[in-house]
Amino acid sequence: MSEYALLLPILIPLIGVVLLLLGARSLAVQRAGGVLFSSLTFAASLYLLFAVDQADYLVMQMGAWEAPFGISLVADRFSAVMVAVSSFMGAAVGIYALSEIDEARLKKFFFPLYLVLIFGVNGAFLTGDLFNLYVWFEVMLIASFVLMSMGGEKGELEGGLKYVCLNLLSSVMFLAGAGIIYGKTGTLNMADIGQQLMLAENADWALSSSMLLLVSFGLKAGMFPFFFWLPASYHTPPSAVSAVFAGLLTKVGVYALFRSYTLIFMPLFPEVQNILLWLAILTMVTGVLGAASHFDMRRILSFHIVSQIGYMVLGLAFMTPLALAAAIFYLVHHIIVKTNLFLVSGVVIRMKGSCDLAKVGGLCNSAPWLAALFFIPAFSLGGIPPLSGFWAKFALVKSGVEIHAWWAVTFALLVGVLTLYSMTKIWAEAFWKKQPEDVDTTPAKPVGPLVFMVAPIVVLSISTVVIGFFGEPLFEFSERAAAQLLDPQSYISAVLPQPAEVSP
Amino acid sequence: MKYFILGHAGRILFPALIILSLIVLYRGHNLPGGGFIGGLMAATAYILVGLGSTMQAAKAKLRVDPVTLLAVGLAIAIISGLPGMLGGDPFLTGEWLPTFYLPLLGAVHLGTPLIFDVGVYLVVIGFTLHTTFFLSELAESDTEEGTD
Amino acid sequence: MEPLIALLIGVLFAAGIYSLLRRSIVKLVIGVVLISQGANLLVFTSGGLLAGRPALVEAGATVLEAPFGDPLPQAMVLTAIVIGFGLTAFLLALVCRAHEAVGDDDINAFDNTDT
């Protein structure tokens, strides 16, 4: 019965979508439903996490059609932890949205679309089927397209247009890649593809099509040189939306990359290792430099997403047990911290009417509690121990040292310093500096009480601290998850119980 | 003049198209057709009405809010996946009633996949019409001044 | 026949990309439409092109007899067509709205959020 744990993180938000669409008229219903269903999803995801940790793999063959004929939902520990963390963010930001999302947006079905986003993200983490992954990507994308542009403000539309076009390009490449892979292997089940490539004498012919997927996933993950849509758009919508995007969307791309090279294209990994390595390094460097060049809190944070993605992909490129564990730990840490930082930026906007660092200041004196709440995630991102970010970076660098990847280690450490610089820039300008006199920024009329915005920030900050001080269980979990990733055979046998039935 | 023709054509074709769409929906499991095609056809019927007169008329004819159609369609699709779970099967497992015979239709297989297809049908109608009604506002706000 | 269809796919992709590289924002919609057609056709073709027979079990029979068009890519393409339709419609509305908000149809004028 524990297979149903797989279904709940998908089904609950979807039911929420239906009910909220039916309860369209009442804003109270929209608000209550949004929070209720995102929280229920989180609860379900925790159940999934525990169930998977018990069972190693949970597999559900949708429609009772045995793999590879139907669609399999599969959760290994990596999937489960991704679902859990992203649902956590879903619930936290859901509460935050209560006080940030205005009536106009609510009337345009903000919360149903928000739940569609969660639905898509969780589905993408849980599916074991390549084409189905494409569908989940599209679900997630359309929801994010709409959430980004629904306010109809100029910036949102400008950024949204780039976001939409480049992501559609990515989708098309995904579709093309998936189609060609189907053409070559005759199957769409990821485990099955992986198995076929492993059994094949020479799997090099799949390399060209895997490149299409690399570009597609890299684009969604915000890797160099495909990240352009991200800094162009992430700072435009309301902070609740930016926050959930920042926490979740690019991570789905990262997840897909991990899945690709630990399962689907496992045998091709040696050929692409260097490409991944250098893309990761360039992603770190260009992202952090981009952040250094900006002077707006949310723009800085957006570029930092790019930079941090580089670290995670670096873990994949190293492909050692420690490196993968580090990358998974990094993902968890980063999702929490980055979401939190965007949430803080929303509070800054609420207080000061802007988060342009030239226009805000003095928050350290006027809102010392906010300073403390910013300090934790910001310096966690900057890798200051003993916050979560330090351990993530430390583990990753350690794994790099172990395999003597000196260039990668050097850049990872240097980028760490620049990350710290960016965070101190925000700190010094928004919190330390005096409020500039001659700017006219009038904060918009707040939508709801501040407490709904602050509570999630507090919870996320506490999580960061707790992971920093007592993160060992999480790291051990990451190690177990990494061990699973490095053992695709067990994934395959969990999904395809009778390998004899599948012709090689 | 052309509005006149389109208006009448729409009114005449409307019931035929709706019935056709339902047939296409039903027989889709065995012959080309199904929820998508049926849904698109049904939506086309309303659009024809709308193009013939005004989209307001088409909206009135639809009676329900397209958003409700979306919601109901999704709900039906989800619900169709649940019965199997009662028996311990995964989500979306097909469950079938015993085959029975009806005049006109012959052997009838009724099962959850058909219900799922009905959900698809409704969502596609809802999507097409919701989109059309909103986008047509852009056009109508133009033409009102142009034609009146 | 595959080489010719393959060529067509290539042309559709090329034309789509070329359109996406243009500055006029309306061309973006055209590009997305074309490139989606290309991708759909690609998926369709990847199953192998077998002329004539749809994947329908004949009346009275219970099992489909070969040869028939591979149904799996067809189902994928159908899904992709509908998804593509939804996204294209959305993009159309977005382009329209963005054009009005920015007041320009040159994508180069859409750079306020980047720099």
Next chain:
Amino acid sequence: MPVSLLISLLFIFGAALVAPSLCRLFKDKGGCLLSLAPFAAFGLLLSQSGAIAAGESIRYHIEWFSSLGCAFSLRLDGLALLMGLLVTGIGGLIVLYASGYMHGHPRLGRFYLYLLSFMGAMLGLVLSDNLIVLFVFWELTSITSYLLIGFNHEEKISRWKALMALLTTGLGAMAMLAGFLIIGQVSGSYELSEINGMGDLLQGSPFYTAMVLLVLGGAFTKSAQVPFHFWLPNAMAAPTPVSAYLHSATMVKAGVFLLARLNPSLGGMPLWENTLAIFGSVTLLLAVVLGLFQKDLKAILAYTTLGVLGLLTMLLGIGTEYAIKAMVGFLLGHALYKAALFMVAGSVDHETGTRDVTLLRGLRRLMPITAMAGGLAALSMSGLPPFFGFIGKELIYKAGVKLGGLELYFLVAAFVGNFLMMALALKAGIGPFFGKENNDALPKKPHEAPVTMWIGPVLLGVIGLVLGLLPFLVTDSIVAPAIGSILGGAIPEIKLALWHGFNLPLLLSVFTVAGGFGLFMLRGKFWAVADPVRAAIRPWGAEAMYERIFNGTIWLSKAQTRCLQTGRLHDYVFMIVAVTVGFLIWAIVNYGGLQFEMDWAQFDPIKVGLVLIMIVATIVAVTASAYMTVLVALGTVGFGVALIFVYYGAPDLAITQLLVETLTVVLFMFVILRLPPLKSMSSMATKIRDAILASTFGGLMTLLVLKAVNIQFDHAISEKLAAMSYPEAKGKNVVNVILVDFRALDTLGEIVVVAAAALGIAALVATGFKKKKGAAS
């Protein structure tokens, strides 16, 4: 009792946490209360000294991130005890001092939060027995000192200097972390007590050079060795209690401490010794010379701190037992007098409103107690008997005279350094109090500082004197064990005394005192040229270099971002497609092979014609400039695709495609009047460039398709689906069965997509499109 180590840490961090509320409750008295925490920790550590003196060490150990090899282990040995006592003892006095100095400050609570956190971090650093734990505390000292240096954060200059300290030490810390990781990898452990026994293993490793240089990167930046010395004088932006603390017992000593800590494992090799000795001596000489040209009381002290750090590093590099003895003695002495001098300087500043030594003189009458404290400290620093500073200096000369050959350079450096330092000590500690009163020139009318502000310096000054007279108080219990820890062996027998008889070291001391006093008398000459000299050397200084690197990085980041993030969508598409093309070509050329077979016999003229028409229509669709033409062309392509579906046995697809095409056209028509006219905006060259890229991409896709259909394809799954379709899924239309049964989840996702798209379109349209005015078309 091992747990007392943890408790002493908890005392201080706990005090830090309650500091804000305590200060709100008790106002200034809060500081006095808070000082109890460090004093308690001091007592706790001191109570362990018996065991340490007996040659034991106390280790506290709990698991932490054990999968990363990091246990939370603390260890108290001689060196840790010495440093721990300084950190907590001086720390307590500083807390007390700050309650007077920061009297009435609105952010007093926050100040104590930072200060005590810093203290806790520093104590943790000296106590940690695990390299990673040490690093954790190391970074904590960096970040807390960032907060402290930038405490007056309304001033831009404070923020800038705080950042400078953070970035410099942060950069070094990154190098150090890499060094630690290499050490850990080579030795298999991060536990210092284990690593210290593995000196041979580490020194024999091929990575020895790397680990030494990387660790030195951390130590040198933290302890402000040349060329990273510039941040330290700038750290004076902090409130004076902080400077007193950072510069005497703590932050800057962390680097030296680390070197001492790792001396048993990494030391003894020429690389280690030479690097330390040379960098240390250069730092020493540079610092004292630059110090001569300073007029700011705190700046003078800061440069002497730099000099001392250089001296300590140099002694560590010399590495003989004598040198280590000298180093420990000097470290202790320096901590005592430097903290006192800073506090005195702070009091002077606080009471007179200025720190300019050219204005300050003759304060002894108005501030007698402070003057006494300053005098005691300055004399100790000058190395005059019977102060403890004298013992330290004697030890240095003793260590020096054992050297020979080229190494005599270090003796010379020590000598020069010392007598300049004495001059500076007198300048800072004596100068302001003697001479003719100059009270009218001062911004404030001075009077004696409150008791909280003089108790610390007086106490430290007195301790300096007492220890000089009665060195046995600390010799066996504290100094000797520390030396033992640094040398990595048993506790040596040592004897500290003021009087060693007439010998060369004494002679050198005499010259030092004479030279230092002489220079002090000439101080006016240096002030006269101080400003021009400083201005002249600035462009070549390390600080200017830092600024250049900093600005260069910012410039680079802006340039890079301008290049990449142009804001023009077509640039992005171009980049992405170009990279994709590159990847594909790489993959195909290297791994895919270009061979495929083509069956030319199958060509059917009707289909060929259809495809050709579609190709033409495609080209028209992208090049035409009238909407109607484009729509017709797009329709042709769409219907053509539908026909292909029909030909190849996909009726469902064909019907769907037809309906979708029709609806797309309808939707297009709705908005067409809202759209701008199609026009060409790019130059011909751009178009050709784009066309080449696009065609390359298209060509590659063609190639991939050809390759895909060429591979012997296994239809097993499709065949199984077809076989199951009717018997098991009760449907004869396999495509539909796939959609609603086999792969119903795809369809579920898909209807969610269209539902969301509908909501999105409605949302966009509802965001206030302007009603168009005027006649349309």
